[in-house]
Amino acid sequence: MLGNHYDGTSIPPDGLRCELSLACQEPRSWAGHIGQTTRPRVLVATGAVTVTDTQFTVNLASDGEALSPVAYAELLARLVREREVRADNFGAGGIVTEFEARVAALLGKERAILMPTGTLANMLALDRLAGSIRRRVIVQRDSHILNDTGDSCERVMGLKLIALQDNEAGFTAAAVAAELERTTTARVAAPVGAISIETPVRRRHAQLVAEPDIDAVVALGRREGIALHLDGARVFIAAAATGRSVRRYADLFDTVYVSLYKYMNVPFGAVLAGPAAVIEGLQHDRRRHGGGLNQFWPIALVAGHVLDGLEQSWTSALARPPPVLDCIAASGRARIAPFPHPSNIYPVVVTGADPARMARIAAGALARGVKLPEPEGDTFWIRANATWTRIEPDDLAYRIIAALDA
Structure with a gap:
């Protein structure tokens, strides 16, 4: 076991x-x-x-x-009756701001922001982490980002995804090191700006990335000054399966995306957490890319009801x-x-x-x-x-x- x-x-x-x-x-x-x-x-x-x-x-x-x-x-009607609920204005204020702060605290991050979809959360996180110069991002070959978003990172954000996968659902530090060597010795420098790890991996029947591989890749990324993103759509499942807490997973990465609709009983929604410098201003990018919903409060209310006991x-x-x-x-x-x-x-x-x-x-x-x-x-x-x-x-x-x- x-x-x-x-x-x-x-x-x-x-x-x-x-x-x-x-x-x-x-x-x-x-x-x-x-x-x-x-x-x-x-x-x-x-x-x-x-x-x-x-x-x-x-x-x-x-x-x-x-x-x-x-x-x-x-459920929504009961929760509204049980407490005073202040609606947000395009994701700002009210119970939405309260929920974002709770998620940030749970993950040990400075800030968090609600997103309508995980696709948008991942896109915006990688765009911010990669910066203006180091636009290459390493992902798993079977990752959601590479296979299920219609090349959105490339077509919308101008990122270049590098697919690796040499050990079951994930990749090893050796594979990452080889890719870094290849990109830095090319005739035209094209450095890697971010590494994304998804675990569990949906396309592999929620197979987990081996913990030693995660730790080694994270250590390599830190040494090389490469930003780290966790596609943690199912991070609560990963935590329960491995015994490594959600907070311990989040601590390894600069930014973390968590799905709301997958297991928090809401019809849609995601949350992205990370440093204040990364999250600051993302509400404008969220709206720029079609995610500026008039109100998020019905999602924040129900997801917030589930959040406290979710890990247990x-x-x-x-x-x-x-x-x-x-x-x-x-x-x-x-x-x-x-x-x-x-x-x-x-x-x-x-x-x-x-x-x-x-x-x-x-x-x-x-x-x-x-x-x-x-x-x-x-x-x-x-x-x-x-x-x-x-x-x-x-x-x-x-x-x-x-x-x-x-």
Whole structure:
């Protein structure tokens, strides 16, 4: 085990062995054991809001709880009733300024600023860090910045992205050093101004960048005077998976981007934190690039409600998968494929799968209150999140194993 992540060899805690041993046998009366209708009333973990239109109790398909429109509206309405909320003016003042200060303090940075998207947060951070001369930026080959933003850093910001990746989801200090040597000895100098590291990496099923690689690259960047940016969209997941706190991750980098919509129960939003000299004036760049929303307060209010307990929530969530996955594997209905440096996503490979059967399994799981992700061939890459804590591990194992009998 590394932090809280599953490595396929864990042993359920003593308190769970008795219940889980039953789940690993032939399914018994599932309906009697589960005691749920197909459309349960759910008490969402982010507050005392009873939801009646949710089709699942446990969401294995995303990093967040996937609140329905009704659930989000009810939560927002309750929070507005519970405290005085002052609206912002294009991101300035009110609860938005308060939220930004809280995020900055949590990350150990001088300032923070709300952004409508992570794409814009990353673009503006790298543009500021690179400065006017050193416009080359090192990123991972599988990074979101390189693959999922339509070349925005190049086309909009005039940056030159250098893609490296020589060790699983990340790159080594040796690879960075070789690139620095190559760029500094070219006929025309084109120095690197910033290094960006994304961890976990979405395109690799949230695989973590090895901590020794992060530390070595950061040390090299500091020695060479190169600015450092953390694409920490899922940094709370990384912290729970590795045992390295969110603050410790943030301390390594000059700037940090954190996603809000991925796991703070809001429909959009991001936050960028860093030195005051970097963040100062970014509200103008935010508006210049189409991100000047009239009001951000509905995002700041709900995300702020989740923020304080988020790190502990993820630690609790990632303690749940090991016994559940062990039980699924022991049932013989699926296997948990080996996967290096996982965070919160686990490959459940179904025995004797075909597309029709995978569809039946997904439907059977949903009927039992469990939402599975879209399958990739014979594999469901299931995600842990706060919804795993809504029911006991043996209960969740029963539901999944029953669905696998389709």
